[in-house]
Amino acid sequence: MSLDLFHRIIIRQTNNAVQNEEHNLEFNLPRYRPTNVNRWFGVYNTDHHTEHINQLNFFKKAGFWFLSRLPYGEGSTRLWDDERHNLANYFDGHILDDEYEFYKNISDEICDMSLKERLEYIVRNGIAGCLVKEDKSISDEGEFVVDLNYMADFPVRSKYIRYGAKLVMDQTLNVKYIEVPHIPVLRRGRVRRMRTVKTVVKPEQKNWTYAYNLFMSSLITHVTIVEHVLLTHFVAAANLSSTMSKYKDSMNSHIVTLLRPFIYKTNEINSKALHILVNRGGIVNRIFAFTSSGFRQFCQYHIRNATFKFYNPREKVHNEIKILKDANRYWNLIYNFLSKVFKDIEPEDASDFVNELCDKTGMTKLSNVKLNTLQCLTNLIFTITFWHEYVGNMGIYIFNHKVGKSKVYKRHFDKLDDVVQSHIQNCNLTLNTSISTLPKLYDPIYENVDDELTTLWNDLVQRAKRLNLHCDTVKVEKLECSVSL
Numbered sequence: 001m002s003l004d005l006f007h008r009i010i011i012r013q014t015n016n017a018v019q020n021e022e023h024n025l026e027f028n029l030p031r032y033r034p035t036n037v038n039r040w041f042g043v044y045n046t047d048h049h050t051e052h053i054n055q056l057n058f059f060k061k062a063g064f065w066f067l068s069r070l071p072y073g074e075g076s077t078r079l080w081d082d083e084r085h086n087l088a089n090y091f092d093g094h095i096l097d098d099e100y101e102f103y104k105n106i107s108d109e110i111c112d113m114s115l116k117e118r119l120e121y122i123v124r125n126g127i128a129g130c131l132v133k134e135d136k137s138i139s140d141e142g143e144f145v146v147d148l149n150y151m152a153d154f155p156v157r158s159k160y161i162r163y164g165a166k167l168v169m170d171q172t173l174n175v176k177y178i179e180v181p182h183i184p185v186l187r188r189g190r191v192r193r194m195r196t197v198k199t200v201v202k203p204e205q206k207n208w209t210y211a212y213n214l215f216m217s218s219l220i221t222h223v224t225i226v227e228h229v230l231l232t233h234f235v236a237a238a239n240l241s242s243t244m245s246k247y248k249d250s251m252n253s254h255i256v257t258l259l260r261p262f263i264y265k266t267n268e269i270n271s272k273a274l275h276i277l278v279n280r281g282g283i284v285n286r287i288f289a290f291t292s293s294g295f296r297q298f299c300q301y302h303i304r305n306a307t308f309k310f311y312n313p314r315e316k317v318h319n320e321i322k323i324l325k326d327a328n329r330y331w332n333l334i335y336n337f338l339s340k341v342f343k344d345i346e347p348e349d350a351s352d353f354v355n356e357l358c359d360k361t362g363m364t365k366l367s368n369v370k371l372n373t374l375q376c377l378t379n380l381i382f383t384i385t386f387w388h389e390y391v392g393n394m395g396i397y398i399f400n401h402k403v404g405k406s407k408v409y410k411r412h413f414d415k416l417d418d419v420v421q422s423h424i425q426n427c428n429l430t431l432n433t434s435i436s437t438l439p440k441l442y443d444p445i446y447e448n449v450d451d452e453l454t455t456l457w458n459d460l461v462q463r464a465k466r467l468n469l470h471c472d473t474v475k476v477e478k479l480e481c482s483v484s485l
Helices: 003-017 037-041 051-069 087-091 097-111 115-125 127-131 149-153 208-247 253-263 266-277 283-287 292-304 322-341 347-361 369-392 420-434 451-465
Strands: 133-135 143-147 166-169 175-187 190-201
Touching: 097 115, 097 420, 115 127, 115 166, 115 175, 115 208, 115 322, 127 143, 127 208, 127 322, 127 369, 149 175, 149 208, 149 292, 175 208, 190 208, 208 253, 208 266, 208 283, 208 292, 208 347, 208 369, 253 347, 253 369, 253 451, 266 283, 283 292, 283 420, 322 369, 322 451, 347 369
Parallel strands: none
Antiparallel strands: 133 143, 143 166, 166 175, 175 190
């Protein structure tokens, strides 16, 4: 399936859903075509009329406009210098100041660690936790790995090094080494070519900084494009919205009311994501190192092979991955909430709806109709809320220019510092996509709509606030009911 075809499928799904005005989905999507981002900003509109939200949307528009005008990054490769550059000055006194400071503080704490300690922190508390798998082929004892070596197959622009790396850890999640698929061959201190050979690089060995840079850039790229954009926006949210629109008249009205908050503005948001982020020449294509064809091939790989996988709390994971313990608590909260909702509702009322959702999203169907309904809807609501926040905010990993980057320049392959232009691009995109402008998960989203749902939801909110969370990499009060941009 081509990426253009993928775009058209998503647009067809969302166009089908916008027919129902009660869902607040009246945004009419245009026919697919390359869109001039700057012209699009002139017709931006929002249902939120408070001064605060309008300010946030103004900064989003300004930030996206700024990013759309930046070149691809083929110009200056000057490194970021704390003495000459201070991003905090740009946000000082702005509405984004608190947002920046919160994540910058965590990023600075990570920066104070050694490279090995950083990787272990990001596995236990951060975005690498969702990709950890046990691999018994390496040794008899078994190792835990985060394998991103597949990314080396996709071409990047000439000034950058191809993505791909494999982090290998022991049974206690202590880093043993990073396996890289290619090693730079130097001549007079400059990279002349990349030698394609899998090489094991252990902590503090030669090329350890290069291996760290390559793994971090691969991790940030994979999670942003696959787990965030494709899974949460275009697999979970878009399919829930389009399928609900199809069945809204034949399904129990209580179920329709239940799901409305989780598809609020989904079609509008996904349309903007298509045109601004993942369109040809879009911001994602600029920020990451892929060529236009490489980016298309990367997306096609995941679409064709259906690599998307929903979080499964019953799947055995390492007990030291704290972020997944938090995810487990939230998943169970939502599951228990839905169990109470469906206590007096026959699950057969939504069986066709749920079966089609399972087919579209690739979820495994359960033979028990009620359990299948609860699992499917829990997976989707969890992905749209908690998972979207978990995999969608890269500020923790890029606000300090020495912690993570979106691409590795050949010229600076062994430098922790990011390039000025690349760092500004990353920070602007992260801030503009982390601004909360949609209803929060803790808001009274069913108030004055359904008294029974209001009671059950308030109980969920109180339980959620009492959760003993392990990590601060997910900001609980920021969780939104539906995907945002």
